[in-house]
Amino acid sequence: LGTGHALLLTARDETAADPVLATVETELRRAARAHGGRLSTRTDGEPGPDVRLVLATTAVHPQPLPGDAAATEHAWHALVRRVLADPGTLPPESFRLVRDAGVTVVAASSGTGLLHGLHHVARDAAARPGRAAEDTAVTDEVRSPAQAVRMLDHWDNVDVHDVMGQVERGYAGGSLFFADGALRDDLGRAEEYARLLGSIGINRVGLNNVNVHAREARLLTEGLPDVVRLAAVFRPHGIRVHLSVSFAAPMTVGGLPTADPLDPGVQRWWADVTAHVYRAVPDFGGYVVKADSEGQPGPFAYGRDHADGANLLARALAPFGGTVFWRAFVYDHHQDWRDRSTDRARAAHDHFAPLDGRFDENVVLQVKHGPLDFQTREAVSPVIAAMPRTRLAVELQVTQEYTGQQRHACYLAPWWREILDLRPWGEGPTVADVAIGDGPGGRPGALVAVSNVGDDPFWTGHPLAQANLYAFGRLAWDPTLAPEAVLDEWVGLTFGADPDVRAGVHAILDDSWRTYESYTAPLGVGFMVTPGSHYGPSVDGYEYSPWGTYHFADRDGIGVDRTRATGTGYTGQYPAPWRDVYEDLATCPDELLLFFHHVPWGHVLHSGSTVVQHVYDTHFAGVERVEEMVGTWAALAGRVPEDVHARVSERLDEQLRSAREWRDQLTTYVFRKCGVPDARGRRIY
Ligand code: GCW
Structure with a gap:
C-alpha cells in the first residue's frame, strides 16, 4: 500500500456471523503496520482519494459508500460501485479480483473468499516486488479453488508413544497441539500455523493420528473441550477440523460389548456421540478412519465389509453435514515372505473396488496415491480408476517418511504433479480430475496429505521442507501450477527478492526429488530402507519380514513380477x-521397471543402460549432485538468516553422509549379488 489506504467493506451484521471477516481485518492491520498504509472499515467515514485496495463482501450495498458524503467522487468509488452492483455469482471460497487504474478490488460472498483474495494479493505482491500502484493493467477475474476439499492430516498423538514418538512419522519435533499428555495451554504456534494454512488455502485439518491409541480415542468424549479449543484456532482461517476415531470406540470408550456396524446399539452410540460433538463444534468436519489396517480395529472382526463400516459413521454424521474420510490403506501386514502369490500392492483394489456404489454420499474413500506406501516412486493406485460411484480422495505425504525425513532436501511438488497429471484411462480425466469430481462418476472427492510440521523452531525440521507444505496447499488449490513457479513464490515470500538466493534455492530443490530417487531404491523397486525407522539404506531389511515389501534380488536378477502372464496379476487391476503398458517389458517405463517386473541384472533399459550399470551410474551421480547442493548453499551464507543457513547446512551435511551410505550399500550389494563390475571402474566395496 505504501502510503495508500485499504478499505474493508462488510454489511452491518456480517462480522458477528462470520469469524473469518475478523481475520481479514486483522491481516490488513498487520500488513499496514508492517508495510505502511492505513486501513478503514465501513464505518470509518472519509477514506479520501488514496484508496488502493478495497475488500468487500457482496452483501455490501454499493450506495452509499464511505466518503460519499464528501463532494468529490473518487476513482475507487466508481470501481467499487461497478463491482458491487453486479458482482456475479461467487461460491463461498471464490473471489473476484478487479484491478483498474491502480486500484484493486476484491469481492467475495464470504469471509473465506475474501481471505483467499487477500492472500492472493499479498502473494502476488511478494512474487513481483516493485509491481506498484502505478501498474495500470486492467484485470477482472474470478478465482476459485479447483479442489473443494483441501485437507492436511496430522499424525499427532496426545501422549508420546514409545516407538513412534509423539508425531508418528513426524520429523519436526513434538506436536504443535499437544504437550505433556494434554492440549497445550498456549496455542500461539497453532494459531500461527492455522494462519499459514489459511494463506495457502487449506480448508480441513485432521487433528490426530489415524493410529488411534487409548487416550486419543477419548478426544470424542472427555477430550472434546480440547477439540473445541482447536476448532476455534482454525475456524477464523476458514478451516474445519476432523478427528481420527477408532472403530472399536463403542467398546473401548462406550463400554458396549461389540462394535459391529450392524448392531443397533452401536449405531445409536455413534449417533449420540456424534450429536454431542456437533453440539460442541457446530462446524465440525467429520471423522477420519483407518480400519483393519496395521492392527487398527475394523469391520472385518464382525464379518462385515468396509462399506458397512464407513456407512455406520456416515449415517451418524449425515444429519450434521459431516463427512467420513475412510482410508483404503488396508492390507495384510502378517504376510509370509515365502508366499509369492500374495501381493500387497493388490490389496486396496481387491478390498475396495468390489464395494463401488455401496458407500453413502458423505463417505470419501481416501486412497494413498500409490498401491504400496508413499515410496519415492510408485505407479498410481489402480483404485483411483476403479470406483466411479464412490467419492475418492487422493492422499499424498508431505511428511517425508520415505523421502529423506526432512534431513534430505527433497522438493516433492514435481512428483505430485506427475501423480496428479497421470491419466488413469490413458486419455480423458487426470488423477487430479478424479479427486476434483471431474472423473467418470462426477463425484467430488478431496486432496489430502499428511502434514510435516511440529514444534521445531523452523516448523518442518529442514527449513527447505516448508516448500513442500506450501506447494501442497497451492497444488490443491490449482493442480496445474508449475512446481518451479510454486517454488518461486515460496522463495519470494520466505527469503525476499535476492536473485542469488532465488537461483540457489532453485538449484538445490528443483531436481531434488529425482536426486533423492537416484541414490536410493532404484527403478521403482521401493523400500530397501531400515525397518522401523524407514531412514537410511538396508537393502534386505524388509526382505524376510511380514510386511509384504520385497525386491526378490538374487544372483540372476531383481524385481517383483506383477504381470498377469507370470506374476501376481496386479497389472490387471488397471484399465x-x-x-498393457505395464505388462509389457517393451513399454513399461524404466522408472517403474522393478515394481512390475523381475528382470536379469543385464536387462537393457530403454535408456540403453543395463539394470546393474544403471544402479552404479545413478548412485554415483546422485552423490555428486548432493555435493553440488552443499556448495550452492554454502555460497548463500550471509544472504539468508544465519540460523536458517546453519540449520540447512547441518541437514545438507547429513544428506551427503546418508547419500554416500546409500550409494556404497546399493552398489556393493548389487556387485556382490551379480558380480558384474562397474563399466567405469569406480570404487565398490
Ligand atoms: O507408511 C505407513 C507408516 C505408518 C502409518 C501408515 C498409514 C499412521 O509407516 O506409520 O501409520 O503408513 O498410512 O496408516
Whole structure:
C-alpha cells in the first residue's frame, strides 16, 4: 500500500456471523503496520482519494459508500460501485479480483473468499516486488479453488508413544497441539500455523493420528473441550477440523460389548456421540478412519465389509453435514515372505473396488496415491480408476517418511504433479480430475496429505521442507501450477527478492526429488530402507519380514513380477492402456521397471543402460549432485538468516553422509549379488 489506504467493506451484521471477516481485518492491520498504509472499515467515514485496495463482501450495498458524503467522487468509488452492483455469482471460497487504474478490488460472498483474495494479493505482491500502484493493467477475474476439499492430516498423538514418538512419522519435533499428555495451554504456534494454512488455502485439518491409541480415542468424549479449543484456532482461517476415531470406540470408550456396524446399539452410540460433538463444534468436519489396517480395529472382526463400516459413521454424521474420510490403506501386514502369490500392492483394489456404489454420499474413500506406501516412486493406485460411484480422495505425504525425513532436501511438488497429471484411462480425466469430481462418476472427492510440521523452531525440521507444505496447499488449490513457479513464490515470500538466493534455492530443490530417487531404491523397486525407522539404506531389511515389501534380488536378477502372464496379476487391476503398458517389458517405463517386473541384472533399459550399470551410474551421480547442493548453499551464507543457513547446512551435511551410505550399500550389494563390475571402474566395496 505504501502510503495508500485499504478499505474493508462488510454489511452491518456480517462480522458477528462470520469469524473469518475478523481475520481479514486483522491481516490488513498487520500488513499496514508492517508495510505502511492505513486501513478503514465501513464505518470509518472519509477514506479520501488514496484508496488502493478495497475488500468487500457482496452483501455490501454499493450506495452509499464511505466518503460519499464528501463532494468529490473518487476513482475507487466508481470501481467499487461497478463491482458491487453486479458482482456475479461467487461460491463461498471464490473471489473476484478487479484491478483498474491502480486500484484493486476484491469481492467475495464470504469471509473465506475474501481471505483467499487477500492472500492472493499479498502473494502476488511478494512474487513481483516493485509491481506498484502505478501498474495500470486492467484485470477482472474470478478465482476459485479447483479442489473443494483441501485437507492436511496430522499424525499427532496426545501422549508420546514409545516407538513412534509423539508425531508418528513426524520429523519436526513434538506436536504443535499437544504437550505433556494434554492440549497445550498456549496455542500461539497453532494459531500461527492455522494462519499459514489459511494463506495457502487449506480448508480441513485432521487433528490426530489415524493410529488411534487409548487416550486419543477419548478426544470424542472427555477430550472434546480440547477439540473445541482447536476448532476455534482454525475456524477464523476458514478451516474445519476432523478427528481420527477408532472403530472399536463403542467398546473401548462406550463400554458396549461389540462394535459391529450392524448392531443397533452401536449405531445409536455413534449417533449420540456424534450429536454431542456437533453440539460442541457446530462446524465440525467429520471423522477420519483407518480400519483393519496395521492392527487398527475394523469391520472385518464382525464379518462385515468396509462399506458397512464407513456407512455406520456416515449415517451418524449425515444429519450434521459431516463427512467420513475412510482410508483404503488396508492390507495384510502378517504376510509370509515365502508366499509369492500374495501381493500387497493388490490389496486396496481387491478390498475396495468390489464395494463401488455401496458407500453413502458423505463417505470419501481416501486412497494413498500409490498401491504400496508413499515410496519415492510408485505407479498410481489402480483404485483411483476403479470406483466411479464412490467419492475418492487422493492422499499424498508431505511428511517425508520415505523421502529423506526432512534431513534430505527433497522438493516433492514435481512428483505430485506427475501423480496428479497421470491419466488413469490413458486419455480423458487426470488423477487430479478424479479427486476434483471431474472423473467418470462426477463425484467430488478431496486432496489430502499428511502434514510435516511440529514444534521445531523452523516448523518442518529442514527449513527447505516448508516448500513442500506450501506447494501442497497451492497444488490443491490449482493442480496445474508449475512446481518451479510454486517454488518461486515460496522463495519470494520466505527469503525476499535476492536473485542469488532465488537461483540457489532453485538449484538445490528443483531436481531434488529425482536426486533423492537416484541414490536410493532404484527403478521403482521401493523400500530397501531400515525397518522401523524407514531412514537410511538396508537393502534386505524388509526382505524376510511380514510386511509384504520385497525386491526378490538374487544372483540372476531383481524385481517383483506383477504381470498377469507370470506374476501376481496386479497389472490387471488397471484399465487400458496401463494394464498393457505395464505388462509389457517393451513399454513399461524404466522408472517403474522393478515394481512390475523381475528382470536379469543385464536387462537393457530403454535408456540403453543395463539394470546393474544403471544402479552404479545413478548412485554415483546422485552423490555428486548432493555435493553440488552443499556448495550452492554454502555460497548463500550471509544472504539468508544465519540460523536458517546453519540449520540447512547441518541437514545438507547429513544428506551427503546418508547419500554416500546409500550409494556404497546399493552398489556393493548389487556387485556382490551379480558380480558384474562397474563399466567405469569406480570404487565398490
Ligand atoms: O507408511 C505407513 C507408516 C505408518 C502409518 C501408515 C498409514 C499412521 O509407516 O506409520 O501409520 O503408513 O498410512 O496408516
